[in-house]
Amino acid sequence: MKAEKKTKENLINEITELRKRISELEEDDREKFRQLRMFAAHLQSVQEEERTRIAREIHDELSQTLTMLQIDLADFVSELNKKDPKTHAPFIGKVAAISKAIGDIIEVGHRIAREMRPSILDDLGFMAAAEWQINEFRKKTGMKCEFNKGHIIAFNKEFTTALFRILQEALSNVARHAGATEVIVDIYMKDGSVILKVEDNGKGIEERKISDGHSLGLLGMRERVTLLSGELSIYSKPGEGTAVIAYIPVGRHAL
Amino acid sequence: MIRIIIADDHPLVRFGMTKIVSKDPDIVVVGEAQNSHEVMELVRTRRVDVVVLDISMPGKNGLEILEQLKHEYPKIPVLILSTHSEEQYAVMAFKTGAAGYLTKRSALDELIKAIRKVASGGRYASSAFDEYLLFGLEKGMDKPPHETLTNREFQIMHLIASGKKPKAIAEELCLSVKTINTYRGRLLQKIQVKSNAELTRYALENKLLE
Numbered sequence: 001m002k003a004e005k006k007t008k009e010n011l012i013n014e015i016t017e018l019r020k021r022i023s024e025l026e027e028d029d030r031e032k033f034r035q036l037r038m039f040a041a042h043l044q045s046v047q048e049e050e051r052t053r054i055a056r057e058i059h060d061e062l063s064q065t066l067t068m069l070q071i072d073l074a075d076f077v078s079e080l081n082k083k084d085p086k087t088h089a090p091f092i093g094k095v096a097a098i099s100k101a102i103g104d105i106i107e108v109g110h111r112i113a114r115e116m117r118p119s120i121l122d123d124l125g126f127m128a129a130a131e132w133q134i135n136e137f138r139k140k141t142g143m144k145c146e147f148n149k150g151h152i153i154a155f156n157k158e159f160t161t162a163l164f165r166i167l168q169e170a171l172s173n174v175a176r177h178a179g180a181t182e183v184i185v186d187i188y189m190k191d192g193s194v195i196l197k198v199e200d201n202g203k204g205i206e207e208r209k210i211s212d213g214h215s216l217g218l219l220g221m222r223e224r225v226t227l228l229s230g231e232l233s234i235y236s237k238p239g240e241g242t243a244v245i246a247y248i249p250v251g252r253h254a255l
Numbered sequence: 256m257i258r259i260i261i262a263d264d265h266p267l268v269r270f271g272m273t274k275i276v277s278k279d280p281d282i283v284v285v286g287e288a289q290n291s292h293e294v295m296e297l298v299r300t301r302r303v304d305v306v307v308l309d310i311s312m313p314g315k316n317g318l319e320i321l322e323q324l325k326h327e328y329p330k331i332p333v334l335i336l337s338t339h340s341e342e343q344y345a346v347m348a349f350k351t352g353a354a355g356y357l358t359k360r361s362a363l364d365e366l367i368k369a370i371r372k373v374a375s376g377g378r379y380a381s382s383a384f385d386e387y388l389l390f391g392l393e394k395g396m397d398k399p400p401h402e403t404l405t406n407r408e409f410q411i412m413h414l415i416a417s418g419k420k421p422k423a424i425a426e427e428l429c430l431s432v433k434t435i436n437t438y439r440g441r442l443l444q445k446i447q448v449k450s451n452a453e454l455t456r457y458a459l460e461n462k463l464l465e
């Protein structure tokens with residue numbers, strides 16, 4: 001009898017012990033998950049910093065130096081012209097061609113820089129950058145794109161970057177997958193949150209793809225929104241288009 | 256004579272711009288600046304007709320310097336020089352009070368033209384931009400050239416356009432013929448015409464002779 005009681009007590013103790021252990025492990029997991037998320041966020045911001053730096057280096061240093069080289073060449077041509085234009089004529093043509101090639105390199109540099117991180121985002125803020133991005137989208141896709149700009153405030157870099165990257169991903173998905181003819185972008189503030197909505201009239205996303213963990217674009221958008229304590233909703237029906245809506249409280253990110 | 260200062264943090268750029276304007280004997284570089292402090296110091300101490308200002312300088316950026324300049328010296332036209340060809344930058348520059356916006360890439364072909372235009376009270380945007388679109392964004396600020404004329408210039412334009420000879424005008428206004436010709440040169444430039452005939456046509460088209 002006594003021995004039985006003892007075993008029972010032991011068992012209860014053991015179960016309690018196990019329960020405690022499990023919840024410790026769960027806590028551990030949650031903590032690990034939180035750390036992982038923070039780490040991902042950190043990597044993202046480091047990457048963004050790096051992109052900013054490289055883009056600026058290319059855009060400002062490289063392209064300015066090349067531009068000045070073009071000026072030098074023009075100067076050189078006018079020297080040649082002064083001296084003996086006849087004998088120098090073939091060289092002048094050559095120099096003009098070189099100068100044009102330099103111009104093309106500058107153009108490529110600007111493109112690379114813009115693709116890394118458009119300077120307009122840091123210089124003129126989110127709305128100007130959004131407007132520019134939407135214009136690019138129109139030019140590239142030929143799609144009709146309505147842009148409804150509400151009034152927004154100025155945000156810090158973290159917030160600005162997140163919003164801009166979400167807009168870019170949503171637009172790039174429309175361009176690549178939707179087969180749409182029209183897009184409407186709404187950006188405005190309501191009750192201290194920014195609402196960014198990209199709506200297309202394309203073929204829609206299949207239900208399983210919306211929550212599929214393999215889709216890094218959608219996952220990335222969701223991750224950015226979650227890190228800022230916001231919400232991302234995707235409404236879509238096959239054949240009836242897609243709406244991606246990010247709803248993010250500005251909070252401490254206001255400038 | 257147009258006295259300009261060139262403000263850019265990049266020595267190579269200042270050198271290049273100076274080289275470009277040296278082709279025009281009417282334009283003199285009276286100073287170079289590499290930060291906002293030097294810009295303000297130069298406009299304080301020298302007579303400056305045009306400030307050629309880089310849009311992105313370290314510390315205070317170009318737009319902030321522009322704002323300060325426009326606040327303290329609203330009469331000096333500022334020509335913004337920029338590596339950015341996005342239209343949003345130009346719109347922002349004009350909103351902040353710039354008289355002109357030129358990309359560095361178009362400086363070689365357009366810097367002299369741009370300096371002359373803003374020096375005479377006009378506005379200039381790189382030919383890569385659609386000026387109409389750019390200026391259409393701020394209605395009312397896009398004045399026709401004759402509205403930039405001073406009263407005296409306007410009066411003289413009127414007399415020339417109605418066919419009077421310089422001598423007659425000089426007598427009528429009690430000025431020397433030489434002075435009349437100086438005025439004539441300046442207003443032809445402001446209106447961007449080359450001859451009296453073109454001036455008359457401009458005046459007729461804009462109904463300035465009634």
Ligand SMILES: Nc1ncnc2c1ncn2[C@@H]1O[C@H](COP(=O)(O)OP(=O)(O)OP(=O)(O)O)[C@@H](O)[C@H]1O
Binds near residue numbers: 202214219
């Ligand atoms: N606006 C849309 N209209 C139709 N289908 C879409 C739309 N947006 C996304 N999809 C579908 O959802 C899938 C997942 O999108 P997601 O952005 O996650 O990945 P992706 O665009 O294929 O690749 P990436 O990682 O380069 O973004 C897409 O492959 C596409 O099939």
Ligand SMILES: [Mg+2]
Binds near residue numbers: 169172173217218
């Ligand atoms: Mg995608």
